[in-house]
Amino acid sequence: MHSGALFHGLSAVERAHLRELTTLFLRQKSLSGAQGLEVTTEMALAVAAQACVPILKLGLDYYEGWVEIIIYPGAFRVARNSADEAGVVSLQEQDLSGESWTRGPVILSWDDVAFDLGASRPGQNVVVHEFAHKLDMLNGDANGMPPLHSDMVRQQWTEALSRAFQHLQQQLEHHYPPDINPYAATNPAEFFAVVSEYFFTDPHRLMQRYPAVYEQLMLFYRQDPMQRAGSEQSE
Numbered sequence: 001m002h003s004g005a006l007f008h009g010l011s012a013v014e015r016a017h018l019r020e021l022t023t024l025f026l027r028q029k030s031l032s033g034a035q036g037l038e039v040t041t042e043m044a045l046a047v048a049a050q051a052c053v054p055i056l057k058l059g060l061d062y063y064e065g066w067v068e069i070i071i072y073p074g075a076f077r078v079a080r081n082s083a084d085e086a087g088v089v090s091l092q093e094q095d096l097s098g099e100s101w102t103r104g105p106v107i108l109s110w111d112d113v114a115f116d117l118g119a120s121r122p123g124q125n126v127v128v129h130e131f132a133h134k135l136d137m138l139n140g141d142a143n144g145m146p147p148l149h150s151d152m153v154r155q156q157w158t159e160a161l162s163r164a165f166q167h168l169q170q171q172l173e174h175h176y177p178p179d180i181n182p183y184a185a186t187n188p189a190e191f192f193a194v195v196s197e198y199f200f201t202d203p204h205r206l207m208q209r210y211p212a213v214y215e216q217l218m219l220f221y222r223q224d225p226m227q228r229a230g231s232e233q234s235e
């Protein structure tokens, strides 16, 4: 499976663990197609394997409390009434490529998932984005702070992420080229989801621009993708 940067540099042991997690994930979650889309085994595997990279060192318990994954053929539109009160966070305002609901489904556009698989866009991965929201929602509505480990310092997390968030907002206010995808400036929840995309698919850029954020994500995800990318051998 071609998969862009997400699986770069995983050791044989990590790959075996990822396969195991992917199998368990598919047993626990229900994947269904919307608008007549038939979800093939290959599609299900592609979503599951990508979703399991962020929890490779955390375990499947981090995706507990919900089961449904709905896949649209392409970008989808959702009618919004009191949707925000239901704890919805959206990747885009109108045509959505992904969406996560608190204690509810993850919704994905297959076009976008397939694009990430075919040609990697450094810093972008819709599956990582939506599942980062799921991790954020483990302790309530998405607010940019997932449940931190006991060896992490809450204040360090908050300082690192809020400083980078403010820096990005200032760049946009002054019409400077933003260091990362400007969508991250939407709110702290989107910031966490977008920096998670960079962490796994363009770790060097995140380390270069926001090293304190990289460090906090490394502590949370218990992974160091930059080191993996550096040790990549041709296969």
Ligand SMILES: [Zn+2]
Binding pocket: 089, 090, 091, 129, 133, 189, 190, 193
């Ligand atoms: Zn989002």
